[in-house]
Amino acid sequence: MEKTIPGTEVVQTAGPTAGRIPTQRGxxxxxxxxxxxxxxxxxxxxxxxxxxxxxxxxxxxxxxxxxxxxxxxxxxxxxxxxxxxxxxxxxxxxxxxxxxxxxPTGRTFDAVSVPETAGFLALARMERLGLTLGPVTLTPDRRMEFFVLPGAAAKVPDLVRRLGWFPATLDLAALGEGAYVAAPPTRFGSRGAVQWACRPTPANRWLPDAEELISPLAYACGRER
Structure with missing residues (x-):
């Protein structure tokens, strides 16, 4: 099944071809x-x-x-x-x-990393809210990484507290300066390749602020505790 969130392409296809990187063949x-x-x-x-x-x-x-x-x-x-x-x-x-x-994160973007199950739950909620996303990766170690504007790593803990959560209780991390993400189609050993859950498109070149996405992400992570 493929779903589309306004401003991006969200790929949620079952099976080994899920979220393939949008590249030319070969x-x-x-x-x-x-x-x-x-x-x-x-x-x-x-x-x-x-x-x-x-x-x-x-x-x-x-x-x-x-x-x-x-x-x-x-x-x-x-x-x-x-x-x-x-x-x-x-x-x-x-x-x-x-x-x-x-x-590298902390330059043109930061990334908010959550478990895969929480990520898909958050994507469904974001669709209902009509939120516009940036690119989102899906990694073989079952994490989803939401690309957001730089500066997220510094303010996400406080944003989570404002929502009534203790940051340490949620499996949610913001990656900023000094960190990095693996990009599709990088492979993790025999576990498979990094894929796009929301692929880069001209429509999502402008990234959202972490503040726009933190509520559905924190809610989804709270559900997964």
């Missing part, structure tokens, strides 16, 4: 990373990647117990490595075409 990680920088003006940086070892896909970091295999920064200085230049992005992925696509 588009490479390099081409996708360049498009994010060129079309959305997002900063991007290459992360780790997956390597086949004895028939098993392992993270290029070499840690057999890696918590996010193929989907975390490959360098400690990733903050300074991130770029909004399509030319520089192309050069970086030409060096390692299998590298994951990571997007």
């Amino acid at each position: 588009e490479s990680l390099l081409e996708t990373a360049v498009r994010y920088a060129e079309e959305r003006h997002w900063d991007v940086f290459p992360g780790t990647w997956l390597e086949a070892v004895g028939g098993v896909h392992r993270c290029s970091c070499g840690d057999a117990a890696c918590a996010a295999p193929g989907a975390h920064p490959a360098r400690e200085d990733w903050v300074t490595e991130a770029t909004g230049s399509a030319t520089v992005a192309r050069r970086m992925w030409q060096k390692q075409p299998k590298a994951s696509i990571l997007l």
